[in-house]
Amino acid sequence: MKISIKLGLWFFICIFIIEAVSMFYLHQNVVHTLVNEELTSLKSRGNSHRDVLENSFDKDTLHHIQLMESQTDTEVVITDKSGKILAKSKVVDKSMERIIEKRVNYNEIPKNGVIIQSDWEIEEYISTVSPYQSKENKIGYVYMFKSNENIQKFISNLNEHFILASILILFFMLITTIFLSRALTKPLVSMKNATRKISKGDFSVSLPISSNDELGELSNSIRKLANDLNYLTKERNEFLASISHELRTPLTYIKGYADLGKKNNLAEKDRINYLSIIYEEADHVNKLLEELFELAKMDENNFSIKKEKIKICEFMKSIIRKIEPVYKSKGVQLDFICNEDAYVEIDPIRFEQVCFNLLDNSLKYSDIHSTTTIEVKKRGNKIIILIRDQGIGIPSEDLPYIFDRLYRVDKSRSRLTGGFGLGLSIVKEIVNAHGGTISVDSKKNEGTCFKITLEEKKYEECLIN
Ligand SMILES: Nc1ncnc2c1ncn2[C@@H]1O[C@H](COP(=O)(O)OP(=O)(O)OP(=O)(O)O)[C@@H](O)[C@H]1O
Ligand SMILES: [Mg+2]
Structure with a gap:
């Protein structure tokens, strides 16, 4: 009914x-x-x-x-x-x-x-x-x-009046009921139609202007759901298109060089050259798949974070120690500023991945003789980690998308540097999973600054462990 x-x-x-x-x-x-x-x-x-x-x-x-x-x-x-x-x-x-x-x-x-x-x-x-x-x-x-x-x-006269009045009241009541129930159920019916449309994959729902009550809230939620689904579907399609595009290039190389390598009258030197190109491209595909797999795990909330109470300055110092030789070999200076005696609760392995990704970007997109600075400071009960470089910067129109999967500002250059455009999306997932936030500020040809904000973990002196 x-x-x-x-x-x-x-x-x-x-x-x-x-x-x-x-x-x-x-x-x-x-x-x-x-x-x-x-x-x-x-x-x-x-x-x-x-x-x-x-x-x-x-x-x-x-x-x-x-x-x-x-x-x-x-x-x-x-x-x-x-x-x-x-x-x-x-x-x-x-x-x-x-x-x-x-x-x-x-x-x-x-x-x-x-x-x-x-x-x-x-x-x-x-x-x-x-x-x-x-x-x-x-x-x-x-x-x-x-x-x-x-x-x-x-009394029989009175009864007639009463019957007439009752019939009139019932009649008006019937009309009022019809109008009222229609008016009340109209938004529900349009919401039902909207959800049916959504389930069929049509996200262009048009719902009546929402009122300030429960029905209004429901209608807003449905509208938001439709928008989210629309966004997700589009994003998924774009993502799949990007992946297939990303895979096509190395696979074309592999196929082409394998074809060449099959020829009988080929010099041994050329064959080895072709094989090493095939190996490099296969390695490239392998890395891409590994990173995609990592992201997929994060999406399913399948990756575990083992948080530990860590002194942030010491942690950052250990990372710098590991990455400094690479910076030195490219001629980029790495500075570190940390005067805080603060603790944070992080998974050291995952967070190392975050820092390596950001520092790898800074290095990749910086020129020789420039400086990258890592600064740790305290703002209230928040710990802020800044990674600032003097590299090529990111154009303002690209800034909103750089955390998106497979997004790269300069596709040709990234290909040269071997990037997939996945590093920052992994970074963002990990920081968010820690309850923190990450933001970016950048100016083209001047430099880029990534800012990670984490909750400070208060140090309880009497606690054993
Ligand atoms: N420090 C930076 N300076 C200038 N551009 C940057 C910087 N960090 C990131 N970008 C831009 O943002 C894009 C996305 O970065 P991301 O780390 O996600 O991908 P990638 O470094 O290209 O590849 P991957 O990290 O997957 O190997 C980069 O391609 C680059 O264009
Ligand atoms: Mg990167």
């Missing part, structure tokens, strides 16, 4: 029950008040006849009362103590007789009178009785009757 129908049905049933209960209550109240009012006025009319009789009990008075009532829609019957009828405004019929007989059931009738018949639905009359005792000590009863015909007519 559609959600709009379900919601509308529930809403309708609830309102219908509320309406039925309140209509019933209102109807009962109106009827009750009306009948009560009729009974009270009937009783007070009987009481006033009683007062007159008590003042002067004679034939004239009885006749007068009888005459008075014959002109109205109420009837009177006056009896003596034994029930003998002394005066009546109308011929006493069977149902009046039945009511008069009821009086016997009352042990004592209060002076103010009692209601002896209030059932307006079944009986013909409603009725009250008031006792009298004249000065001459004549005792008897004044019975008052009112035909139920008028009350029934009035």
